[in-house]
Each structure stands twice: as C-alpha cells, then as structure tokens.
Amino acid sequence: AQKVTQAQTEISVVEKEDVTLDCVYETRDTTYYLFWYKQPPSGELVFLIRRNSFDEQNEISGRYSWNFQKSTSSFNFTITASQVVDSAVYFCALSEGDYNTDKLIFGTGTRLQVFP
Amino acid sequence: GAVVSQHPSRVICKSGTSVKIECRSLDFQATTMFWYRQFPKQSLMLMATSNEGSKATYEQGVEKDKFLINHASLTLSTLTVTSAHPEDSSFYICSARDERSSYNSPLHFGNGTRLTVT
Numbered sequence: 001a002q003k004v005t006q007a008q009t010e011i012s013v014v015e016k017e018d019v020t021l022d023c024v025y026e027t028r029d030t031t032y033y034l035f036w037y038k039q040p041p042s043g044e045l046v047f048l049i050r051r052n053s054f055d056e057q058n059e060i061s062g063r064y065s066w067n068f069q070k071s072t073s074s075f076n077f078t079i080t081a082s083q084v085v086d087s088a089v090y091f092c093a094l095s096e097g098d099y100n101t102d103k104l105i106f107g108t109g110t111r112l113q114v115f116p
Numbered sequence: 117g118a119v120v121s122q123h124p125s126r127v128i129c130k131s132g133t134s135v136k137i138e139c140r141s142l143d144f145q146a147t148t149m150f151w152y153r154q155f156p157k158q159s160l161m162l163m164a165t166s167n168e169g170s171k172a173t174y175e176q177g178v179e180k181d182k183f184l185i186n187h188a189s190l191t192l193s194t195l196t197v198t199s200a201h202p203e204d205s206s207f208y209i210c211s212a213r214d215e216r217s218s219y220n221s222p223l224h225f226g227n228g229t230r231l232t233v234t
Contacts, residue, residue, distance in 0.1 A: 035223070037225075042227075043207060043209075043227065043228045043230070044225065044226075044227040044228060045160075045209065045211075045225035045228075047222035047223065047224065047225075050222060050223075091159065091160065102148065102150060102211065102212075102213050102223050103150060103162060103165060104150070104160075104162065104211075104223070105162070106152075106159045106160045106161075107159060108158070108159045109158075109159055111157075
C-alpha cells in the first residue's frame with residue numbers, strides 16, 4: 001500500500017536559516033510520481049514540484065531544492081535562506097502507476113514557521 | 117496558466133441542509149477531477165474521483181449518498197453535501213489537470229471551500 005510520511009510536524013527557524021523538510025514514501029509500483037505542495041494560511045495549495053520515479057536528478061529552483069533518493073525512498077525539500085513568506089504548511093504527496101496519476105496520497109504535512 | 121476555480125470559498129449552513137460546492141477548470145477541459153477533504157491541521161484525504169459523463173468513484177469509507185458528485189461537463193464538477201451535520205464541517209478542495217499538457221504538468225487545486233455546519 002502506498003503511504004507518505006512527513007515525520008516533522010512543525011519546524012521553526014529564524015529568517016535566513018536553511019531548512020530541510022523530510023518526506024519518506026512507500027509504494028510497490030516501479031512507476032510513481034512525487035510532489036510537494038505549499039499551503040499558506042489562506043488555504044490554497046500551491047504546486048511546487050512533480051518528479052517521476054525514473055528521474056533521480058536533484059532539482060533546484062531559486063531558493064528551493066529537492067533531493068530524491070530511491071535507495072532510501074525519500075524526497076526531501078530544502079529551503080535555503082528562508083524568508084517569513086515561506087511560512088506555510090508543506091505537503092509531500094505520491095501518486096502511482098501509469099494511469100490515474102493525478103490521484104494523490106498526501107503526507108500529514110509539515111508546518112514551517114519562519115521568524116524575522 | 118491553467119486555473120481551477122472553486123465556489124463558494126466559505127459557507128455556513130444549518131444542520132440538515134444541503135450545500136453545493138462547484139469546481140471549475142478555467143481555460144482547459146478536465147475529464148477527471150478530484151475532491152479532497154481536510155480537517156483542521158490535518159492532511160488532505162481523497163474523497164472521490166469525479167468522472168465526466170459517468171459516476172464518481174468514491175474512496176473507501178466515503179458515503180456516496182451523503183457526498184453527491186456530478187461532473188456534467190468537461191469544465192465543471194460539483195460536490196453536494198446532503199443533510200449536512202456539524203461533523204461535516206471541513207475544508208473541501210478540488211483538483212484538476214489540463215490534459216492537453218505534458219504528463220509532467222502540475223495538478224491544479226482550487227482555493228478550497230470552508231464549510232461550517234451549525
């Protein structure tokens with residue numbers, strides 16, 4: 001069965017610190033997709049990244065970077081030089097298979113608070 | 117870019133009444149949309165898959181008769197919470213993807229609907 005674990009419930013940092021949000025997943029499929037979404041206090045879900053299981057290259061987008069390691073079933077998310085605007089709940093999610101890949105299984109989320 | 121519009125954003129209703137929530141894909145068509153539910157400070161749980169022109173597929177434990185889903189067109193799915201009770205109070209959010217775009221295109225979520233049943 002598929003499962004996504006975000007062990008960190010809440011993280012607090014001071015502005016400009018780097019912070020890594022952990023995500024560990026379980027799946028029996030060889031084809032799957034991993035996602036990160038940001039949910040600010042307003043409630044909407046903001047798409048950050050989608051990565052398929054065959055692409056283990058790490059990705060960097062501005063202050064955001066993602067480390068995908070199939071050997072440890074992890075897809076960790078790092079924010080460099082955090083800012084107050086980064087404060088939000090971050091969800092890691094998984095979808096499986098070649099079809100219906102838009103059906104997401106979410107982790108429990110990590111609430112990040114960045115203090116000035 | 118592709119946008120999913122959800123309406124209303126907030127609704128308060130009395131116990132026993134029904135509430136309809138709309139999810140529209142703007143500028144793109146979606147044969148499949150998804151409805152999620154999020155309790156306060158908890159994760160999003162998939163409720164059902166809305167299929168255009170056919171019956172919705174519900175996840176285990178979700179009452180089909182209570183959460184009616186209608187996907188009458190390629191741009192609109194509705195979720196009706198029937199005979200709402202206080203325990204139905206939650207944040208409901210839909211998602212859809214522009215199927216014309218690549219498989220790596222993002223899945224777009226609506227802004228969500230906060231339902232409060234008094």
